[in-house]
Amino acid sequence: MNRVLAYIGQAIAYTLFAFVIGYLATSPPYTHLEPGMAVIKLSFSHAGEHIKECRRLTQEELNALPPNMRRPTDCPRERVPLLVELELDGETIYHELLPPSGLASDGASTAYKKFPISAGEHRIVARLRERRETDGFDYEKAGEISLAPQQNFVIDFRPELGGFLFL
Amino acid sequence: MTGLRTAARSVFEFAEKLFDRAFGPDWNPLYHLGTLGWFFYWIVIVSGIYLYIFFDTGITQAYESLEYITNVQWYAGGVMRSLHRYASDALIIVMMLHLVREFVMDRYRGARWFSWFTGVPLIWLVFACGISGYWMVWDVLAQYIAIASTEWLDSLGIFGQSIARNFLNEETLSGRFFTLMVFIHIAVPLFMLLVMWIHIQRQRNARVNPPVGLAVGTLGMLLVLSLIEPAVSQAPANLNIAPAVIDFDWFYLAGYPLLDWLPGLVVWALGGGATLLLLVMPWLPPGRRRTAAQVDLDNCNGCGRCVEDCPFSAVDLQQRTDGAAFSEEAIVSNNLCTGCGICVGACPTSTPFRRSGKLVPGINLPDTDLHTLREQTLAATSPLSGIGRVMVYGCEHGPDLEKLRDADTAVLKLPCIAMLPPSFIDFLISRKHVDGVLLTGCAEGDCHYRLGQQWAGQRLAGERDPYLRARVPRERVDTFWAGLTSNRKLRDELKNFRTRLSVLPAIERNKRQPVIKRVIEGDESHE
Ligand code: HEM
Numbered sequence: 076m077n078r079v080l081a082y083i084g085q086a087i088a089y090t091l092f093a094f095v096i097g098y099l100a101t102s103p104p105y106t107h108l109e110p111g112m113a114v115i116k117l118s119f120s121h122a123g124e125h126i127k128e129c130r131r132l133t134q135e136e137l138n139a140l141p142p143n144m145r146r147p148t149d150c151p152r153e154r155v156p157l158l159v160e161l162e163l164d165g166e167t168i169y170h171e172l173l174p175p176s177g178l179a180s181d182g183a184s185t186a187y188k189k190f191p192i193s194a195g196e197h198r199i200v201a202r203l204r205e206r207r208e209t210d211g212f213d214y215e216k217a218g219e220i221s222l223a224p225q226q227n228f229v230i231d232f233r234p235e236l237g238g239f240l241f242l
Numbered sequence: 243m244t245g246l247r248t249a250a251r252s253v254f255e256f257a258e259k260l261f262d263r264a265f266g267p268d269w270n271p272l273y274h275l276g277t278l279g280w281f282f283y284w285i286v287i288v289s290g291i292y293l294y295i296f297f298d299t300g301i302t303q304a305y306e307s308l309e310y311i312t313n314v315q316w317y318a319g320g321v322m323r324s325l326h327r328y329a330s331d332a333l334i335i336v337m338m339l340h341l342v343r344e345f346v347m348d349r350y351r352g353a354r355w356f357s358w359f360t361g362v363p364l365i366w367l368v369f370a371c372g373i374s375g376y377w378m379v380w381d382v383l384a385q386y387i388a389i390a391s392t393e394w395l396d397s398l399g400i401f402g403q404s405i406a407r408n409f410l411n412e413e414t415l416s417g418r419f420f421t422l423m424v425f426i427h428i429a430v431p432l433f434m435l436l437v438m439w440i441h442i443q444r445q446r447n448a449r450v451n452p453p454v455g456l457a458v459g460t461l462g463m464l465l466v467l468s469l470i471e472p473a474v475s476q477a478p479a480n481l482n483i484a485p486a487v488i489d490f491d492w493f494y495l496a497g498y499p500l501l502d503w504l505p506g507l508v509v510w511a512l513g514g515g516a517t518l519l520l521l522v523m524p525w526l527p528p529g530r531r532r533t534a535a536q537v538d539l540d541n542c543n544g545c546g547r548c549v550e551d552c553p554f555s556a557v558d559l560q561q562r563t564d565g566a567a568f569s570e571e572a573i574v575s576n577n578l579c580t581g582c583g584i585c586v587g588a589c590p591t592s593t594p595f596r597r598s599g600k601l602v603p604g605i606n607l608p609d610t611d612l613h614t615l616r617e618q619t620l621a622a623t624s625p626l627s628g629i630g631r632v633m634v635y636g637c638e639h640g641p642d643l644e645k646l647r648d649a650d651t652a653v654l655k656l657p658c659i660a661m662l663p664p665s666f667i668d669f670l671i672s673r674k675h676v677d678g679v680l681l682t683g684c685a686e687g688d689c690h691y692r693l694g695q696q697w698a699g700q701r702l703a704g705e706r707d708p709y710l711r712a713r714v715p716r717e718r719v720d721t722f723w724a725g726l727t728s729n730r731k732l733r734d735e736l737k738n739f740r741t742r743l744s745v746l747p748a749i750e751r752n753k754r755q756p757v758i759k760r761v762i763e764g765d766e767s768h769e
């Protein structure tokens with residue numbers, strides 16, 4: 076009798092164990108994004124201008140250098156941060172100076188930003204400045220978009236393809 | 243022991259008692275959390291090898307190959323897949339319980355820090371295995387994991403380019419990182435095996451296999467679960483659709499929602515901080531450390547029994563250094579020794595019958611030396627009266643003995659019950675100091691010093707040196723493994739034992755007195 080009870084006890088223990096595993100392995104579901112929402116993902120990597128223009132060295136300066144180091148121009152490696160702006164339905168939802176990467180600040184600036192927004196019609200404008208000057212933008216793209224629920228709408232930036240891409 | 247730990251320990255012991263009733267102490271899963279971890283690991287490896295045969299490692303073909311395994315080959319591949327998943331989940335459960343239990347039972351500090359310390363990286367490795375595994379399915383969950391994980395990695399800012407950009411959308415999707423994940427999912431488990439092996443290096447006779455009954459039971463349970471609730475994929479990944487509501491394996495992914503709420507770097511700090519805290523736990527505070535055992539070469543003959551019995555590989559034999567006629571001698575590694583005294587109980591020279599003045603065995607505990615133990619035993623037993631005089635020996639991690647002390651009961655605590663040389667029992671009974679000896683200690687199957695209970699049992703049963711001499715009437719020796727919380731049961735057991743003793747032929751009381759004088763004079767006359 077005791078033995079039977081013990082086996083029943085074991086069966087209960089195993090069942091509970093199985094239940095905990097079976098349940099928590101898939102449940103409860105996790106809501107990462109409200110199902111009615113879509114996502115705009117702004118992501119690109121692009122290098123801004125150098126912080127200063129290249130400068131022609133004067134003859135004296137060149138003479139002062141060892142012969143193997145004589146290059147006619149002096150170009151600073153450091154780059155300016157990119158200014159990026161995103162406007163949604165007339166409202167600025169993102170305005171950020173993206174610093175260049177690298178220890179010497181000579182690398183590309185990287186953007187990676189997600190914006191959960193409600194699905195439906197939206198007007199969206201993306202702008203970017205890569206110059207030293209502190210006014211205006213060098214690239215701008217505007218568009219009317221219609222986002223389905225859970226749509227992953229990507230904004231990339233490829234200057235060789237004309238600037239911003241809405242994907 | 244802090245109040246909190248005592249409370250937690252009572253909770254564990256309550257659960258353990260419950261499991262004892264169903265599984266018995268030998269199969270009690272709570273005493274086998276580490277071995278169950280190994281067992282689940284092997285299930286995962288075997289099922290993983292099977293899955294890999296049919297798995298297609300291309301990012302676009304992976305999902306289809308798993309669909310084939312799950313649906314077409316449900317009877318084999320499907321079961322294997324479910325076993326693979328559920329055994330991984332079970333591994334998390336037993337690992338976490340194992341961690342908490344070792345902490346609560348205070349088996350991680352002092353000389354025992356090593357297993358704890360090497361256990362901590364195992365946590366990261368187990369999670370890396372599980373998370374990379376879910377990644378390989380390339381369904382919606384995998385997509386979520388890929389994006390969340392790479393964004394988290396990117397937040398460190400140490401990778402030149404954004405890794406998350408690999409998973410921007412379907413057009414830019416590259417299999418590069420996916421291939422890396424497949425590699426990680428095979429390499430990390432292998433590395434983990436190495437760390438698991440290191441983890442138990444300081445344990446003598448480390449148990450890595452659960453008892454057969456428990457193994458059969460858990461495997462059966464996993465099989466039934468696999469058939470009732472087969473592991474399946476979610477919808478195929480599509481990077482153009484953002485994952486919204488996802489079925490989650492909370493065992494592996496419970497930390498992921500943090501990434502939605504906190505900046506990645508903060509989550510790194512939390513994870514790193516928790517890891518650091520765990521790593522330094524054995525020194526927070528370091529715990530009371532008993533003085534290490536000491537070898538007395540004049541009494542050591544190099545027999546090696548202490549080496550055999552030390553649960554922590556803290557004694558070795560080395561070449562004789564004192565010119566004695568024996569070839570070897572025992573040597574203790576102080577930093578490995580927990581001061582449990584099990585070696586003292588193993589040493590053939592640890593006998594209270596010895597005639598020389600002071601009882602000095604080949605190996606001894608400075609804190610609780612054997613000579614004092616004999617003195618205390620004699621002092622405690624000499625005032626006993628009645629027909630059922632019982633000497634109760636317990637251990638520091640077992641029940642509270644003070645409650646048993648009365649006119650016919652003497653009590654003494656040792657660090658571990660296996661510190662008691664069996665000859666002490668012989669001595670007490672054959673010299674008629676008591677009518678019976680009761681040994682108690684940790685809960686059955688769960689010795690604080692791992693092997694003490696086992697060795698004590700084998701010595702009493704005459705299966706292990708030094709064994710209890712055959713002349714000792716076994717009815718006069720009782721063992722009751724009680725644990726911290728079984729005071730009442732122990733009292734009942736003592737009562738029953740005394741009743742059993744009362745029907746035995748009476749032992750004439752040892753009249754010889756007094757203890758101190760006799761020791762000074764030597765024990766000669768008693769032999
Ligand atoms: C995959 C995960 C793990 C496995 C398979 C595992 C397995 C084991 C095994 C087999 C033992 C030896 C049991 C014995 O023979 O006495 C052990 C002991 C131990 N483990 Fe683990 N373990 C794991 C993770 C951990 C973790 C995460 C920690 C804590 C951070 C930990 C801490 C300990 C401690 C403190 C001991 C006991 C040391 C002693 O008795 O002195 N383990 N483990």
Ligand code: SF4
Nearest residue numbers: 552579580582583585
């Ligand atoms: S007291 Fe003896 S048995 Fe215990 S750890 Fe030290 S050397 Fe090993």
Ligand code: SF4
Nearest residue numbers: 542543546548589604
């Ligand atoms: S058990 Fe005693 S005699 Fe044997 S090696 Fe160890 S200390 Fe020496």
